[in-house]
Structures are given as structure tokens and as C-alpha cells.
Amino acid sequence: MGNTINRRSFLGLAGVGGAIFASGLSGWATAETKPGVANDDFFFVQLSDSHWGFEGPPNxxxxGTLQKAVAAVNGLESQPDFIMFTGDLTHTTDDPAERRKRLSEFKKIVADLKVKNTHFMPGEHDAALDYGKAFQEFFGETHYTFDHKxxxxxxxxxxxxxxxxxxxxxxxxxxxxxxxxPADARIVVFTHRPLFDLYPQWDWATRDGAKAVALLMPHAHVTVFYGHIHQENHHMTGHIAHxxxxxxxxxLPAPGSQPxxxxLPWDSAYPYRGLGFREVEAQRQETQYKIVELPVRKV
Structure with a gap:
């Protein structure tokens, strides 16, 4: 295999498991599609909740886990068009100086990614204690848009x-x-918390998320990717997939599965179980999600 790995196998390396999504992004092929111009197939990588600065059990x-993820992405035979970090880059701290130190260290680690088209957004651990001030010093705006193919x-x-x-x-x-x-635009939304009420008792919701969903609802092709809950979960609000x-x-445990x-405790027999990141592949002629679960591999 040498120094490169196939996109279909990289999530199982470095002890980090995950899911692969081959996605048409809910209506990729439309009348506006212009093959070879702006609507070519592409894929991106989503990473989330690295919590740099966290110490102790259960991990x-x-x-080392963040560096392993960086190495795995760099080892891809074909590099993604871009990389998206969906929040909680660092672990929370009451000390503003320590918060900036962790953000600086995180930024230095991910600077080793081969792909320089990298986007960041905060999680509550990065931003809730100072309204995103420190995050913006290192990564810019906390909400924004961009267009790609x-x-x-x-x-x-x-x-x-x-x-x-x-x-x-x-x-x-x-x-x-x-x-x-336009109403048939292909739209992808990134958030940290879920926009719907997954389990508000555990802060797995957005207080006014329903208003955002209502604004998105008139558009026929919307997909939402988020982090925060430290596990894979799939949910529909009408035609919008989350x-x-x-x-x-x-x-973290499944919603409401424990008090x-x-x-979840570290399993030494299966290290890195439950950790992972994902690839999302957009294909013009395909509108279904193909999900492949990959096992954790002990290094």
C-alpha cells in the first residue's frame, strides 16, 4: 500500500473507525447541472469534536488521536477537495490564556494537513465562555458561506x-x-449542535433551531452535518436529512440511554472504539446515501 491509502479504507487506519457517506446531497442532478464546469463530482472530509486540551480518562x-486523524487524511490516495471541522476543536477552559494556547496548538497540528482548503467552526467548548472572541482571533468568522462545484x-x-x-x-x-x-439549489449546512430537538435534557438541541429549519424547508435539496453528540446519528425533518x-x-451514550x-469507558480490547470521522462524496448522478461502516483496528 506504500504511503497512500484508498478512500474506502482510510477510516479504519490509525485505530480510528468511522462511516463513509457516498452522497448525492439530496438532488445533485438538476437542470442546472453542467458537467465538467461547476458541478463535477467531489468529496470532502468532516472531522469533529477533537477537544484538544482534554486530559485523562476515558481516552x-x-x-495523539488528532494527529492520527491528520496522518490518515494525509495518507489518502486521492485528497479531498476540502476539510470541514464541525466544532469543539479544543476542550473548554475558564482561563482565557489557556483557551488561546489550546487553539494555537490545534491550529499548528492541523496545519500539517496536505489539504489547505480547510474550514473551521466553533463548538461550545471553543466559544461559549467568550462569545467566540478567541476563536475568531485564530479562525475568523463563526458563521459564513462558501460555494464549491x-x-x-x-x-x-x-x-x-x-x-x-x-x-x-x-x-x-x-x-x-x-x-x-433558487428553490432547487443544492445546499449543505454545517452546525455544531443539532438543529432539531434530539435530546434537550443533554443540551442536544438548538433553542431556535426550528426557525432555521423552517427557513431551509422551502429548498428541496438540503443536507445538514453536525457534531456535538460524539456519535453517528441520522434524522429527518421533512425532506431535510441531518x-x-x-x-x-x-x-457519548445514545440519547437517553443512561441517566x-x-x-463511554475506554475498551482496552477495542481501543478507539466509537471514535471516527467521515468522508462525504457528492456525485451528480446519484441521490442515495451509501453507508459503509468500518471496524476499528488496533495499531
Missing amino acids: PDAR GVHFIVLDNVSDPAGSIGDAQLAWLAADLAEQ HSAKSLIFP KRTP
């Missing part, structure tokens, strides 16, 4: 507000942006 390799990407910030809201100003910004998109990503630090939202 004895807390200072015929897909419109929207990054929403539902963490800088300690109450877990998007807020009226950002919702107005979202409405204005969507007003410029997919959560595993974390790079520790897995408290405490990390």
Missing part, C-alpha cells in the same frame, strides 16, 4: 451564545442568504 491517547455551503453558529441559540441577527442573515438561492459525526476524543451524559 489514554487524548494527545455547484453546492452552496452554509456554516451556522449555534454555540457562541451560551444559551445555545442561533439568534435573531444570524437568522436574518440566513434568511437573506437563502433568498438569493447527520451527526463521531468525535476524535471519546464517544447522565457521561463518556
